[in-house]
Amino acid sequence: MINRSQLKFHETFQPETGYIARILELAANHFSGTKYDISERTGIPTGKQKGKVEPHIKYATFMGLINYQYDIGVYTLSLTLLGEVVYFEDRFLHESLTRWLCHYEISRKLDGAPQWEYIVREGHSGFLATNSTEHHVQKANALFGTNVSSEELFGVVKRSYLEGFFSELNYLKWDDHIKYIEHNESPELLYVYAYALLDSWSHLLPQKQEITITELHHSLQLGEVFNLSDESVDSILNDLEYEGMLRLNRQLFPATVIRFESEQELMSKLYCRLL
Numbered sequence: 194m195i196n197r198s199q200l201k202f203h204e205t206f207q208p209e210t211g212y213i214a215r216i217l218e219l220a221a222n223h224f225s226g227t228k229y230d231i232s233e234r235t236g237i238p239t240g241k242q243k244g245k246v247e248p249h250i251k252y253a254t255f256m257g258l259i260n261y262q263y264d265i266g267v268y269t270l271s272l273t274l275l276g277e278v279v280y281f282e283d284r285f286l287h288e289s290l291t292r293w294l295c296h297y298e299i300s301r302k303l304d305g306a307p308q309w310e311y312i313v314r315e316g317h318s319g320f321l322a323t324n325s326t327e328h329h330v331q332k333a334n335a336l337f338g339t340n341v342s343s344e345e346l347f348g349v350v351k352r353s354y355l356e357g358f359f360s361e362l363n364y365l366k367w368d369d370h371i372k373y374i375e376h377n378e379s380p381e382l383l384y385v386y387a388y389a390l391l392d393s394w395s396h397l398l399p400q401k402q403e404i405t406i407t408e409l410h411h412s413l414q415l416g417e418v419f420n421l422s423d424e425s426v427d428s429i430l431n432d433l434e435y436e437g438m439l440r441l442n443r444q445l446f447p448a449t450v451i452r453f454e455s456e457q458e459l460m461s462k463l464y465c466r467l468l
Contacts, residue, residue, distance in 0.1 A: 194337065194338040195307050195337035195338065195339060196339075197339065197341065197345075199307055200307060200308060200337070200339065200341065200345065200346065201345070202248065202251045202306065203248045203251070203252070203306075203349050204243050204244075204245075204247070204248045205348070205349060206245050206248045206249075206349070207349045207352050207353045207357045207358065208249065208252045208256075208353060208357065208358040209245070209249070209357075209358065210285075210286050210358060212235070212237045212245060212249045213249055213252060213253050213256070213258070213286060213358075214284060214285050214286050215234075215235035215236070215237060216231075216235070216237075216249050216250055216253045216258075216259065216270070217253060217258055217259065217272070217276060217279070217280055217284060217286075218280075218284065219231065219234065219235065219270050220253070220258070220259040220260075220261075220270035220271055220272045220276060220280075221272055221276075221277075221280050221284075223269075223270065223271055224268075224269075224270050225267060225268065225269040225270070226267060226268065227266050227267055227268070228244065228246040228247055228266075228268065231246050231250075231268065232244070232246050237249060250268060250270070252299075253276075255298065255299045255305060255306045255309070256294075256295040256298045256299050257273055257275045257276070257294070257295070257297075257298030257299075257301075258272070258273060258275065258276035258279055258280075258295070258298075259271065259272055259273060259276050260272075260273055274457060274460060275294065275298070275460060278460045278461070278463055278464070279291055279294065282463070282464040283464070288464075288467065289361055289362065290381060290382060290385060290463070290464060290467060292358065292359060292361060292362055293362060293382060293385055293419070294385060294388075294463070295358070295359075296313070296359055296362060296364070296418070297385070297388075297389045297392075297418055297419075300312070300313035300314060300418060301392075301393075301396070302314055302393065302396070302397060302414070303396070303397070304396075307337060308333070308346055308347060308349075308350050309350055311329075311333050311336065311337075312329075312347070312350055312365075312371075313417060313418055314414055314417055314418070315332070315333075315336060316329050316332065316333070316371070317373055317414075317417040318371070318373065319373065320372075320373055320374070320375040320420070320422075323370040323371060323372045324370060324371060325369055325370050325371075326343055326347070326367070326369060326370065326371065327343070329346075329347065329371060330342075330343045330346055330347070333346055333347075334346070351367050354367065355367060363376075364420060373420055374420055375420055375421075375422060376419060376420045376421060376425075377425065378421060378425045378428060378429055380466060381466045381467055381468070382419070382466075383429070383432055383433070383436075383466055384459055384462040384463050384465065384466065385463060386415060386419065386429050386433075387433050387436075387438055387454075387459050388456050388459045388460070388463060389415060389418060389419070390409075390413060390415050390433075391438075391452060391454065391455060391456040391459065392456040393412075393413040393414070393415070394413060394452060395455070395456060397412055397413065398412060398413075402451060402452060403442075403449050403450065403451045403452075404449065404450055405445075405447045405448070405449050405450075406427075406447045406448045406449070406450065407447050409426075409430075409450055410423060410426065415429070430450065437453065437454075438452070438453055438454045438459075439451060439452050439453055439454075440453065
């Protein structure tokens, strides 16, 4: 069950690149202070009841970039391991690769932002079918145990993909219906795919060193996250086997995948294929 406060963490503000970059910089310096202190340091507006500081702290957290502690009005910020890599490689969040990482993290199953997780994972209908916004509203409300409007559920998510932080990913089209846009695999993103695959594996199937191809497709959902066909995912697995990150056992049916590396070991490689 999801409560309305979990859905409304963004306070109707969509993520803004500059604000997340400023939060990232504060976290790199282990900043501690109130939301008013953060506003004064960064220029991110805030007020007594609402403002953009707290939503952007939560966005940066859902995007896997920072951790924070909150105690009697004071936020203490720090970088995650992923945040350290992003801060070193792309602290102003200009690269599409960085946006894909943030897209993966915010839609992470079980602990991503609920409405992003729904749109990327639960609501994904493939590349041929489309479903109406109303269909998604009904399905999401049933899943979350809520009864809220389309705007409250998806207004900010929609704007973030059509005109905001995630728009350059060209992930979906959204008018009265939602259509997911199929992508070709990108050589530049090979280690991002690998990171998402192994991180999801650790998160969702932590006891397994070997999984079936069926589990990989259906449970880890690499195809849905990056809008890739099953054939593209299989091609990526072949590339990762060549790189020595995993091994495919094709003698079994269904074939199985054995992992050799951890997502932490991959972090230093995330940006190495950028031209």
